[in-house]
Amino acid sequence: MSALAKNYNRRKISFKYGKGSFLYSTNGKKYLDFIQGIAVNCLGHSNPYLIKAINEQSKKLWHVSNAFVIPEGERLALRLVKKTFADSVIFQNSGAEATETAIKAARRYFYSIGKPKKNRILCVKNSFHGRTLATIFASGSKKMTEGFGPKVDGFDHFEFGNHQALKKSITTRTAAIMVETVMGEGGIKVIPDWCLKGLRKICNKEKILLILDEVQCGIGRSGNFFAFENSKIKPDIVPIAKGIGGGFPLGAVLMNQKVASGMTAGTHGSTFGGNPLAMSVGNAVLDQILKKGFLVNVKKLSKYFLSELNKLKREFPKVIKEVRGVGLLIGLQLHNDQTEFIQQLMNNELLTIRASENVVRILPPLNVKKQEIDMAIKIIKKVCLTQK
Numbered sequence: 001m002s003a004l005a006k007n008y009n010r011r012k013i014s015f016k017y018g019k020g021s022f023l024y025s026t027n028g029k030k031y032l033d034f035i036q037g038i039a040v041n042c043l044g045h046s047n048p049y050l051i052k053a054i055n056e057q058s059k060k061l062w063h064v065s066n067a068f069v070i071p072e073g074e075r076l077a078l079r080l081v082k083k084t085f086a087d088s089v090i091f092q093n094s095g096a097e098a099t100e101t102a103i104k105a106a107r108r109y110f111y112s113i114g115k116p117k118k119n120r121i122l123c124v125k126n127s128f129h130g131r132t133l134a135t136i137f138a139s140g141s142k143k144m145t146e147g148f149g150p151k152v153d154g155f156d157h158f159e160f161g162n163h164q165a166l167k168k169s170i171t172t173r174t175a176a177i178m179v180e181t182v183m184g185e186g187g188i189k190v191i192p193d194w195c196l197k198g199l200r201k202i203c204n205k206e207k208i209l210l211i212l213d214e215v216q217c218g219i220g221r222s223g224n225f226f227a228f229e230n231s232k233i234k235p236d237i238v239p240i241a242k243g244i245g246g247g248f249p250l251g252a253v254l255m256n257q258k259v260a261s262g263m264t265a266g267t268h269g270s271t272f273g274g275n276p277l278a279m280s281v282g283n284a285v286l287d288q289i290l291k292k293g294f295l296v297n298v299k300k301l302s303k304y305f306l307s308e309l310n311k312l313k314r315e316f317p318k319v320i321k322e323v324r325g326v327g328l329l330i331g332l333q334l335h336n337d338q339t340e341f342i343q344q345l346m347n348n349e350l351l352t353i354r355a356s357e358n359v360v361r362i363l364p365p366l367n368v369k370k371q372e373i374d375m376a377i378k379i380i381k382k383v384c385l386t387q388k
């Protein structure tokens, strides 16, 4: 009998330990883990560099309040600012907190310039920005909001890809457009670069802010540090989480100077956000991701993986409908419900996870080896053969 609430549909399996791309279960099996905590363990399990960083910090200082200067956090923020569009960072502990802080920052900016009624956020219908009250209503999904009323107001929605609807939904009350650069839970749907450019143009024209949620697709997962980089646009606010902590709970919101100017002392806070332990892990993750050649390798592995999956799609057109994704954020859209397929992959010791639209989500660590991709391809092919 579990004393845990039943809010998760857990698979009946647990693990003793993990190493790199593999998980070792309590029943003696070795699984190729292409979930990695849902795009969290960007450097795989038990990464020696991260272990060393957390061990060293844990002997010095775990936690102090944000009432004090935290040098590890100053360093991580400065590195993020140097690497990206941002001028300023607020640290949090999770993705939902980061997206919620992004919403707060957008509203606060307009308040600070004397436009407090400009406070509505325009989002994609059935997107995913987290599970807090505000972020479920931002997501505009009936499934996520049912039973959690009263509705948190302040969000409007448009259908993914419907540009006319998007333009029509902007009112004088709109403060920002918030989208995931790659819709993760929504089925690995990539917003094309031309579309990102269009979004930036609309935001400039309407004098509203652009929030790109990179909680799942950021920190190298796309093959670039941020998934929007190829489009050459600059967003105003970017919430991040998952990969930046490499398995340690860490989130952040990155902002340009204009937005950050509204977040004055006392406007936001978090007891744990940005504590020395989390910051030391975040810095260690960046040491690895920003190493020369690291992201080039992610792109190379992605190209190989996607081309092998497309070969399978051509071989099994009745099973695989579409190969989606960018970098190592990959979706295999099936013609039929994916539940049985994912179960069979697991029976063959490959772990993957679902996304909307019959998609099997494939999320290897960013330092996955080519042989491990080959192992996965072999297993996926084996399962396709049973479904023909």
Ligand SMILES: Cc1ncc(COP(=O)(O)O)c(C=O)c1O
Pocket: 038, 094, 095, 096, 097, 099, 128, 129, 130, 131, 180, 184, 185, 213, 214, 215, 216, 217, 241, 242
């Ligand atoms: C795009 C996006 N935003 C926000 C979140 C929420 O993150 P968390 O579960 O850490 O609160 C997620 C989680 O999957 C996500 O994919």
